[in-house]
Amino acid sequence: MSESTALPRMEAVFARLDGWAGQTAVRRAMIKSFVAVTAPVVILAGVAMLVLPGPGLVAMAAGFSLLAVGFPWARHVVSRAGRVLSDLRQIVLPPNCSPARRLLGTAMIVGFFVTTTVATTAVTAWLGAQAIV
Incomplete structure (x- = not known):
């Protein structure tokens, strides 16, 4: 699998959405x-939540995922981010590691969160x- 392809589950979701949206021109436009x-x-709300209370990074990720539904460049960005997070998970939690390493x-x-x-x-x-003073 090349770096530019999405993860299999993500590809399946995008294929279903593309199939549904591609049935009529009205659905595509909608x-x-x-x-x-x-x-x-949603992305701007996530940026605001970086300094305001709220899950800013989660909202930004949701906004980019929503963009990926309609735009190929955003699909590539989300695919790349998914691959990086998957590789990071393999580094931090390898599938065949000891229970101590998993813990x-x-x-x-x-701790990060x-x-x-x-x-x-x-x-x-x-x-x-500072704003009150």
Whole structure:
């Protein structure tokens, strides 16, 4: 599998969506217009949530995934990100590793999310305190 191809599950989802949307010109136009309006709003909301409370990275990923439904360049970006995350998962949690290594990998993932959440909360609280003063 080359780097530019999507993961098999993602390809199956895109194939089903393309099949459904490709049945009529009205569906194609409806999907394109919905994606063109909604996806940038979701991405911008994710960018805002990087400094405001909320799951900013998750919202940005959802926006890019929504863009991938209607645009090939976004499908390539989402495919590349999926491949990188899959490779990262193989490094952190190899399929045939010891239970101790699996526990360490899981602890690293949980630690990453806790650290980023605490850091985001601290920055948001600090910015809020500066605005009040």
